[in-house]
Amino acid sequence: MNKRQTAVQMDKNLNRREFIKTTAATTAGVATIASGITLTTYANVASENPVTNEKRWGMLIDTNKLTETDIDDMIDACQEEQGWGSEILSTGDQKSGWIKKIKVKDTATDRISNLALMCQHCEEPPCVDVCPTNASMKREDGIVLVDKHLCIGCRYCMMACPYDARSFVHEELTDQREHMPRGKGTVESCTMCVHKVDKGEQPACVEAVDSDAVIFGDLYDSNSKINQTLKKIQSAQIRADLNLNTAVRYSGI
Amino acid sequence: MNRWLMVLFSLMTTTVFAHTDSDSHANLGDRATELKEAGESKNIHPDLTEIRIMHPDFMMHKRDKTLRQGVRTKRNSLKACVNCHSSTDKNDEYIPINQQGQFCSTCHQKVGTSLDCFSCHRSTPKEDL
Numbered sequence: 001m002n003k004r005q006t007a008v009q010m011d012k013n014l015n016r017r018e019f020i021k022t023t024a025a026t027t028a029g030v031a032t033i034a035s036g037i038t039l040t041t042y043a044n045v046a047s048e049n050p051v052t053n054e055k056r057w058g059m060l061i062d063t064n065k066l067t068e069t070d071i072d073d074m075i076d077a078c079q080e081e082q083g084w085g086s087e088i089l090s091t092g093d094q095k096s097g098w099i100k101k102i103k104v105k106d107t108a109t110d111r112i113s114n115l116a117l118m119c120q121h122c123e124e125p126p127c128v129d130v131c132p133t134n135a136s137m138k139r140e141d142g143i144v145l146v147d148k149h150l151c152i153g154c155r156y157c158m159m160a161c162p163y164d165a166r167s168f169v170h171e172e173l174t175d176q177r178e179h180m181p182r183g184k185g186t187v188e189s190c191t192m193c194v195h196k197v198d199k200g201e202q203p204a205c206v207e208a209v210d211s212d213a214v215i216f217g218d219l220y221d222s223n224s225k226i227n228q229t230l231k232k233i234q235s236a237q238i239r240a241d242l243n244l245n246t247a248v249r250y251s252g253i
Numbered sequence: 254m255n256r257w258l259m260v261l262f263s264l265m266t267t268t269v270f271a272h273t274d275s276d277s278h279a280n281l282g283d284r285a286t287e288l289k290e291a292g293e294s295k296n297i298h299p300d301l302t303e304i305r306i307m308h309p310d311f312m313m314h315k316r317d318k319t320l321r322q323g324v325r326t327k328r329n330s331l332k333a334c335v336n337c338h339s340s341t342d343k344n345d346e347y348i349p350i351n352q353q354g355q356f357c358s359t360c361h362q363k364v365g366t367s368l369d370c371f372s373c374h375r376s377t378p379k380e381d382l
Contacts, residue, residue, distance in 0.1 A: 046324070046325040047323075047325075048326060139321065139322075147320055147321065148373055149320075176374070178332055178375050181374040182373060184372065194323070
């Protein structure tokens with residue numbers, strides 16, 4: 001509290017409300033002390049408050065900047081973070097694929113673009129519509145998840161998803177990641193690294209790309225990089241005709 | 254009449270002993286034992302009877318809070334349960350908490366209820382990434 005108070009006094013342009021808003025949003029507040037020493041406080045303490053719909057997490061992928069090796073790096077980072085991809089008994093289509101590298105070709109011009117395709121975190125998710133047990137769900141902040149406590153493994157959501165983003169676990173697993181429970185008989189997909197996002201970090205795939213080919217942030221926040229970039233450049237949703245209003249947007253396709 | 258009184262008396266004493274004994278656990282786990290010896294366990298589980306009877310309901314409530322509302326405090330985390338109540342073997346490696354003789358399974362076997370947390374959840378404390 002003392003640190004906060006000093007910081008508020010230091011920056012007179014910022015009123016208390018604004019300051020708390022920004023520190024809470026970024027979870028890392030930086031206050032400059034008069035002598036030029038920078039004081040950084042990281043709020044690593046998990047929040048007691050539920051997420052709200054004041055935010056909507058999204059991603060913008062620039063296919064012109066994103067190289068094929070970048071996509072491979074993203075896939076590796078995802079596997080490392082979430083612990084999928086090392087299933088021994090699953091074959092072919094049974095294998096998990098939270099994030100995939102796909103090529104799209106414009107038949108008129110033969111132009112090929114490479115996409116990293118994962119759960120698009122739709123505003124109107126078809127997977128949530130079809131789920132008979134309410135396991136497929138959308139958090140208030142727009143992240144679409146599977147509640148594996150309730151999942152009965154019927155795989156309706158896999159059929160409903162236009163992006164083929166979901167996988168089914170076909171074998172018994174051990175040594176899962178601590179933050180990512182996975183088990184036989186349940187459906188899984190990209191979680192937008194929700195455990196990292198809740199701590200104020202970025203998803204693993206976004207961190208894996210060095211350039212700014214992949215931007216992650218709050219779509220509603222007019223100060224966020226993703227919001228400002230989306231205002232400036234042309235971007236597209238995949239299968240925009242379905243009116244799902246995806247949170248993952250692509251530019252350059 | 255005297256015989257019945259004797260029976261009643263012996264029954265009462267066994268109940269009392271059972272209660273004094275119920276404060277201990279066959280395998281509390283490494284960190285939890287340390288905390289108990291340091292006298293800090295009361296800060297974590299103020300009422301032992303409550304946590305013993307109510308823990309399935311607590312977990313059910315908190316799993317929804319964590320997954321659906323994004324509340325990831327220690328108090329709402331199964332990880333925190335596993336971290337304290339896991340034991341290590343001779344080679345200093347963690348034994349899965351649901352294995353025979355470990356914290357979860359000792360009671361669950363005794364009362365004959367299965368638990369399905371660890372077919373998905375990690376059954377040992379944090380991995381070395």
